[in-house]
Amino acid sequence: MTRLSDIMETQGKLLYSKLFHKHRQVEVALNCSILSWKEIERSRKRSSGISNSAETAHSHAVQVCEIVSVCKTDEQENTKTRRSRTNAEQPSQLYPHAFTVSCVRRTRQHRWRCSDVTFHSANQGLCEQWIQVINEQLSLLTNRPKSLLVYINPFGGKRHGKRIYERKVAPLFGRACISTDVIVTERANHARDHLKTEANLDKYDGVVCVGGDGMFSEILHGLITRTQTDSGVDQKQPDAELVPCSLHIGIIPAGSTDCICFATVGTNDPVTSALHIIVGDSQPMDVCSVHHNDTFLRYSVSLLGYGFYGDVLTNSERTRFLGPARYDLSGLKTFLSHNYYEGTVSFLPAENNVGDPRDKLQCRSGCPICQHKPSSKDVQCEMSEKKEKSDEDVSGGWRAIRGRFIAINAASMSCACPRSPQGLSPSAHLADGTTDLILVRKCSRLDFFRHLLRHTNKEDQFDHSFVEVHRVRKFRFQPQQHELVSLEDLSVSPISSAQTTYNYSTSHSRWSCDGEILPHAAIQVSVQCQLIRLFARGIEEQQQCLLEDPCTLWALEPSTH
Numbered sequence: 027m028t029r030l031s032d033i034m035e036t037q038g039k040l041l042y043s044k045l046f047h048k049h050r051q052v053e054v055a056l057n058c059s060i061l062s063w064k065e066i067e068r069s070r071k072r073s074s075g076i077s078n079s080a081e082t083a084h085s086h087a088v089q090v091c092e093i094v095s096v097c098k099t100d101e102q103e104n105t106k107t108r109r110s111r112t113n114a115e116q117p118s119q120l121y122p123h124a125f126t127v128s129c130v131r132r133t134r135q136h137r138w139r140c141s142d143v144t145f146h147s148a149n150q151g152l153c154e155q156w157i158q159v160i161n162e163q164l165s166l167l168t169n170r171p172k173s174l175l176v177y178i179n180p181f182g183g184k185r186h187g188k189r190i191y192e193r194k195v196a197p198l199f200g201r202a203c204i205s206t207d208v209i210v211t212e213r214a215n216h217a218r219d220h221l222k223t224e225a226n227l228d229k230y231d232g233v234v235c236v237g238g239d240g241m242f243s244e245i246l247h248g249l250i251t252r253t254q255t256d257s258g259v260d261q262k263q264p265d266a267e268l269v270p271c272s273l274h275i276g277i278i279p280a281g282s283t284d285c286i287c288f289a290t291v292g293t294n295d296p297v298t299s300a301l302h303i304i305v306g307d308s309q310p311m312d313v314c315s316v317h318h319n320d321t322f323l324r325y326s327v328s329l330l331g332y333g334f335y336g337d338v339l340t341n342s343e344r345t346r347f348l349g350p351a352r353y354d355l356s357g358l359k360t361f362l363s364h365n366y367y368e369g370t371v372s373f374l375p376a377e378n379n380v381g382d383p384r385d386k387l388q389c390r391s392g393c394p395i396c397q398h399k400p401s402s403k404d405v406q407c408e409m410s411e412k413k414e415k416s417d418e419d420v421s422g423g424w425r426a427i428r429g430r431f432i433a434i435n436a437a438s439m440s441c442a443c444p445r446s447p448q449g450l451s452p453s454a455h456l457a458d459g460t461t462d463l464i465l466v467r468k469c470s471r472l473d474f475f476r477h478l479l480r481h482t483n484k485e486d487q488f489d490h491s492f493v494e495v496h497r498v499r500k501f502r503f504q505p506q507q508h509e510l511v512s513l514e515d516l517s518v519s520p521i522s523s524a525q526t527t528y529n530y531s532t533s534h535s536r537w538s539c540d541g542e543i544l545p546h547a548a549i550q551v552s553v554q555c556q557l558i559r560l561f562a563r564g565i566e567e568q569q570q571c572l573l574e575d576p577c578t579l580w581a582l583e584p585s586t587h
């Protein structure tokens with residue numbers, strides 16, 4: 027990676043001045059990508075009668091694209107600060123004019139904060155020039171949103187959505203001169219329906235969702251449906267090539283489950299999300315379209331789960347009154363039930379894909395695998411290759427596995443969360459046009475427990491004889507129609523042997539689709555590569571970016587953060 031200081035040298039300076047920062051003289055320089063400042067400390071050593079002017083410098087730099095705003099420093103603020111200074115800090119009194127640059131500062135665990143840096147000068151005109159030139163550079167950043175449509179779910183999570191937006195997000199949008207239209211939802215699906223038909227989307231550069239994953243799903247469905255309607259595409263057709271949405275979606279986390287935000291930003295923090303929106307970050311994301319025959323069911327961006335995860339969700343819905351504890355209780359109940367389900371999974375492997383579900387390459391900011399996006403031409407080519415092969419192979423490039431499954435999961439992202447830091451599929455990618463299909467076959471309770479346990483540590487959860495994982499572009503599931511099946515032939519684990527009764531599989535489970543239960547067990551799923559874009563940049567390798575340039579403003583905050 028190129029050092030910021032090198033960029034400063036190689037790119038022409040737009041502006042250079044000696045100003046004061048924190049009562050020390052600094053050299054401040056701006057080019058089209060970096061604002062940097064360097065402390066000048068003159069220690070006049072006199073030896074052998076020769077005056078020696080030495081510079082010891084503390085350098086700082088911020089990328090122009092991470093500047094939130096620049097403004098004249100409030101007169102009162104400036105005077106107050108000056109009055110409170112001691113005599114030793116008097117030079118600032120000689121420099122009464124000032125401007126403040128607000129910029130992104132990285133703190134621990136992928137959190138961003140807005141940090142103010144104030145520069146003082148005796149020359150008012152010079153301060154105004156700095157403000158003007160920095161603003162000119164900011165206006166060249168065309169990816170930044172200027173106008174946003176914000177939907178707030180006032181009942182998401184702990185019901186703090188409105189307060190979070192008003193206190194933490196709106197002031198930042200104001201500073202960045204972003205205009206907003208805010209809609210506080212009055213019922214479930216209010217945001218989805220408004221986006222589908224009423225909203226005048228031409229006015230906006232993006233849509234912001236204040237709430238949890240359920241609220242995000244509403245925005246996702248509203249925006250995709252609207253885009254297809256406006257483009258004359260029929261999303262009901264399972265083979266329709268969907269048109270990518272032009273508006274970005276921003277997520278301000280304010281729900282009880284905020285997995286999409288966590289997976290795309292690395293933290294669930296409203297201020298961090300607001301800053302990613304302000305700087306106009308862009309993270310493409312795959313979306314799975316789910317159909318039952320020719321009926322469109324839903325879109326999914328994170329997890330489609332049949333069997334274990336479908337049952338956990340179905341059971342938890344029956345005990346909503348228990349609050350978030352219902353998921354633990356339902357998980358335990360489902361685990362003890364130890365059901366399995368028979369059916370056929372058919373899938374189209376992503377053979378030309380660069381990555382593999384077990385290659386341990388995690389999807390991170392600027393992910394090379396997601397950048398190697400297959401064009402629809404490549405996918406067509408892959409399909410026709412498969413078709414050619416199909417002359418010999420009856421499956422037409424598709425593979426089919428019939429069996430008895432405890433769980434069938436399709437992870438379109440790692441699905442990492444605080445409880446499972448690696449997630450269900452640690453190497454799944456946000457935008458490579460595939461989903462990781464994980465099949466957990468019938469096994470003993472103890473084995474299944476061992477498999478589940480691996481989600482909480484760093485061991486390979488696919489390294490079990492009863493687990494297989496395939497990276498796929500499409501898949502189908504057809505449940506087996508049959509009577510109740512006995513688990514007699516299961517290898518008996520210590521846990522199950524303690525029980526005197528046998529377990530029986532009910533014939534069907536339900537699919538959990540990003541936390542919503544689907545009405546059909548037989549489904550067809552097709553991954554729509556990079557159908558949407560979020561105001562995010564994926565999870566940054568934080569330590570790496572701190573170490574790469576010592577000349578950086580990105581100092582870590584104390585561990586309290």
Ligand SMILES: Nc1ncnc2c1ncn2[C@@H]1O[C@H](COP(=O)(O)OP(=O)(O)OP(=O)(O)O)[C@@H](O)[C@H]1O
Nearest residue numbers: 182183211212213214237238239240241281282283
């Ligand atoms: N004004 C409203 N009144 C009732 N429900 C709403 C309203 N606005 C949105 N919703 C619905 O609330 C559901 C949950 O919202 P959200 O995801 O923001 O919060 P959550 O606490 O994370 O949800 P969950 O109950 O799924 O954990 C969404 O499916 C959404 O459709």
